[in-house]
Amino acid sequence: MRTIAVLGGGIGGLATSYYLCRNPQVTKVIVLESSSRFGGWLWSTRRSDGAVFEHGPRGIRPAGAVGRNTLNMVEELGLEGEVLPVTYSHIASKNRYLYVNGQLHKMPSRISELLRTVPPFSRPLLLSVASELLVTKSKEDDESIHSFVSRRLGKELADIAVDSLCRGVFAGDCRKLSVRSCFPPFYNAEQRRGSLILGMLLGSGPTPVISPGSLAQRSIKESWAQWSLRRGVESLPESLAEYLQQSGKVQLHREAAVKQIHPSASGWKVHLEDGVVSADHIISALPAKALSSVLPSSCQPLIQQLQDVSSVTVAVINLEYEGSILPVMGFGHLVPSSEDRGLLGVVYDSVPFPQHNRPDGQTTRLTVMMGGAWFQEVFGPPEAVTDEHLIARATEAVQCHLGVTTAPIWSRVALQRDCIPQYYLGHFSKVESMRHFIRENNLPLSLTGSSYDGVSVNDVIFSGRTAVQELLGTGV
Template sequence: MGNPNKTIAILGGGITGLTAAYELLKLGHKPTVYESSSRIGGAIETIRQNDFLAECGPNTLLETSPRISALISELGLDSRKRYANPSMKNRYIIKGGKPVSMPLSPGQFVTTKLFSLGAKLNLIKEPFIAPCPSETEESLAAFVVRRLGQEFLDYAINPFVAGVYAGDPSKLSVQHAFPKLYALEQKYGSMIKGQFFGARERKKRRTVSKDKAKLVSFDQGLEVLVNGLGQKIGNTINISTVIESVEKAEEKWVVQGRKIRESFDAVITAIPTHRMTNMTFRDESDLDMSILRGIVYPPVTSVVMGFRRDQIRHSLEGFGMLVPKVERKNILGTIFSSSLFENRAPEGYVTLSTYIGGMRQPDHALLDDQEMDRLILEDLEALLGVRGEPAFINRRVWKKAIPQYTVGYGKILDRFNELEAAHSGLFFAGHYRNGISLGDSILAGLDVAHRINQQ
């Protein structure tokens, strides 16, 4: 147990910073949150208009840990929590210009038209393929082709990575972008064997794999969680406050901006790395943050459209659809938002949340509205049978969306470890270090609070 009543500056009022502030208050410390924009929540923002509900950033929260469930309960939000419709399990992959349901059982895998007989036989061979030497860092694409073949890369991994990272599997590091997948091969010699034996270990840890975890939102969208945290930590938050420098002086960390200069026992940096590189960090001399400039954040635009149900031929019975690169379409994928959760569209209407851009076609995310809508509607018509114009549109352009854990990312993670070890009281947490999912970011906030408490 560390010293109580520490003062902590938290740079960034996104979900990691807010969660850290909440947990630090519980532990008896005094956090202060600095957020440069006029609102808290970061990428989490929910828009409601004419009975349509649109998520501007993440759409769902995966309940992978009991700590996430406990946080929701502590905030008094259990009555507002909503689980995704359990009957909407289908996930569609586009093949040959048509949505094909991903197999959800061994029986479905045998009969699916998504993969050829040769690809299915590759899966049988997978447990007998030798693991890659631990000193060799592979891209996700190389890892998948080696263990499962090109077809699995094209019609399973490529669309999945586009949906999660908006990324390119040939550039992502399997070791850092998908560390659990990498660990299965290193520990068990096989992904399939690792899934079987790893289930026992997850049960002991009381954690749930992401493919089995429940999808969560709230009655009025994910911003309910942000507001719940905000209410608990309210007077610790400073919005519209830009921090320009962090400097160690006389055993304290001095945080300075245009209108503020305050001293703290510790600092948590929970802002994107592309903003860190515009700041000065100093402890006797300037800290070298130059390696962070190499982190790629591709642009992604989220476009939520509302249609009359009779405008769409597809059943929309499922989570959504993902588009492989080899299908040569404009969009990355579409979530069937109103199929997953109630209260997303007025009676007789549906909402579709579509993503465009990413590493695959970054320019598409920056098109003018008219051209972007034309490309999206062209794909939705071809793939889902959407006819006519939407009754509702909400668009959010993320010019720097998701950090890409590319091959060589270990050097960046090592740099954060070095900075924390060399400069007591300086901490880093967020999706650039701890995983890119919403759940990862929540756990990062909880973890960094406890690391400070124990120091």
């Protein structure tokens, strides 16, 4: 395998290139990124006074094989000294809130809280958990997350907690999202054990084997719930880009939008604005719709399936306030769609990561997330909405939900267009069908990134690793 072109320089494309360049079978990797920076949605603002603000993912979970895999990469890149861990005993891990019926409600975090009725729920959650063991297994191939949880744990839990969770994780509507693709462990637990509870206790199927390096071992020993980096999560793609640059195998190209790709005798010709790149194989880390627009017409069935993968736009508004203004301490609060369709949640950034506050004088950093699956309905077309309108809406939410009467001393709007793919019902079979078409037609093409196998940072990095393993048939 002489030359591999990687389309997209977000975390998916960079991680894929990292695994490629560590493999002796690969001679040359060409990374093509359409924008002026690498890192995609991992994007941090570092102010000159030392404050750090995130415009995308802010905390990364260390749990499971995919979490260990990312921590191993962080260690290999020499970033372990930059890691900011948040343990399960930290107040940000223990205190998570829902804003329901005009009030903040702390989510149960101890067994004792499951035994009694805790608002906004009308009965003890342990009753829902206990009765789940008696629910019969579904015979359907797929099901919406709302339907799955309603059936197994009750409609109230689905309407309030799961609705809010899906808005926080996917900025999406749990009534449309697929449980099989969004929460595979839930689906597998029911299929293999007949119960979520038994699946959690006994395991719900095979998981990848990733040996933990010393940093991942430390995360287990110290019981980390999440982690970030001292200069923000953008340090990860920055370090990856630097590693790739120094590898001698990788060419990194910014502002190199792919216009069209065509088959050639040896693989592909990739047409750019100002030239053509030849490659034996392409690994696409582009969003599905972006890839669909550059494939040749001979790939029509694949093009159609790629176009069917929708994504949503999220407005991320960073706010900074003078002093300590929070009425409660915790990670933040989520808002169910029944309460406010446009407002997804508020993260209390200063609580889990006070190291990102400016060092002199006390301030509070918050992030308000808005829109998602409801963006168009609430705010209209993304190109028509103004920063002023979004900031006003965000500060109004902070005032209403948290009782903060002072104005922010600093604000920043990042309108993240089409940033989170939505795995609707049948997503898994759609992705299987895409990969089947690629195999059947012997296309020198691999699909990776958030459009297919998981939207989290860990999932996307692991998807790049898997694509390289499947292509080269060896460990990485």
